[in-house]
Amino acid sequence: MSTRTGVTEQAALAAIDGGCRTLRLPTMRSRFAEIATAAEREQLSYLGFLAELVMAECDDRDTRRAARRLAAAGFPRDKRVDEFDFAANPIVTAAVINQLATCAWVRNGQPLCLIGDSGTGKTHLLIALGTAAAQAGHSVRYVLASKLVNELAEAADEKQLSKTIARYGRLDLLLLDELGYMELDRHGAELLFQVLTEREEKSAVAIASNEPFSGWTKTFTDPRLCAAIVDRLTFNGQIIETGTTSYRLAHARAKRSTTTERRAQA
Template sequence: MAYEKVRELMESLKLTGMMNSLDFSLHNWGKGEKDVTELLEELLLAEVKEKSERRYLTALKYSGLPFHKTLEEFDFSFQPSIDRKQIMELKSLRFLYEKENVVLLGPPGVGKTHLAVALGMEALREGKKVYFVNAISLVDKLKKAFSERRFEKTIGYFKSIELLIVDELGYLPLENEGAKLFFELVSEKYEKGSIILTSNRGFAEWNRIFEDEILATAVLDRLLHHCTIVNIRGKSYRLREKQKTGLIGTQLISSPGH
């Protein structure tokens, strides 16, 4: 009866981790290998682990990450231009704790978004607030917030995000209003939080993104002051998959123009 009562109490208090570990822990305790204090410690650790996993899954759900891939799944052999030691240093999340940025540059399909997502997942595991957004979608959100007179509140939200991942800056140019609002966001995040940004354009071309050389320089100044730059020069993973199916030839996948 006491056993059933304990399980009912655990369920009532939503101690799922303890409840799931109860039988196994009692079995070991019954062998006389542990005293009651060690039994309680084992059950409490199980509960801490369960709660931590639930927090992670909830944060992952609301992070906006488009897919869930890790650094272990990244094929470094396909992209020899990437310094693996540099990526492993980023995996330590030192940049996040020091409120530095990461900029991933390279043509489409070379793995920029995969690396950004993988670092985002590492940050989520550390209990950090992460938000992933496409660059154009981000600017649209800022413009809408500005027009609805809630820009300060929106900026406040983005300031609270410890790791903001901005994907695909440069695929489309930003018109003047959007570019200025993006600059405001970068300025507010400067030395207060980290940004991971992916772009298909080299820095010399950023005046094409912002259509204003002075604004482009101001954005770069704040992004790059404390920043790790990963420049990827390689083939497209997506085109490689198409090549495997015979839909395209090897010439296209090897072309530096792609």
């Protein structure tokens, strides 16, 4: 069998395969025959067939990019906004979180603070909103506050501090979890302050803390430095309080209660 130009079908397929390899179009290469068959069946025009082929490549490329951004973010687990149990923690308003999931605050370089006790959903929301941002095309990094400070201290010892701070400064969104769980000496607090200053009013920062701002002096022992850090994290930003009642503990208790009842009925 040959094409109208006299090129055999086998040669045409080989040319397409080679061309897609050269141009780095893996989806076109793997799905060309499938899409061609569907186009013939649906009697698409040449332009329609080409459009289907190009859109398949673009869609798959977007999917691969999103997967790379999620991997680069370093999330410890998968959490999504639609998985959050707003009924279990009514203090958190679904409308507010869904608005944050549109990522306008990320595009505007605004801070976000999630404040509440353990088990109230802070980390879930932090990861979920970071995931939404990564899927929307933003570069995101999740890191424990203590781990970031240690990384900065090591970079300072190795004369790489400016490079490390610049790397964190280039991110669209930096997610700091467990801020307030450990006391930072003045040097550690100053290093963290440098990262926040690098990002101020340019790139978004979101933090999760089990301490209200009034208790941050236990983490940042220098009062003036503590005030400056709070200012960096709250100016033109949003504060969401997740409360003091652990719905994670409530779920565990409810699950145990249900299991006990079933055993009793058996």
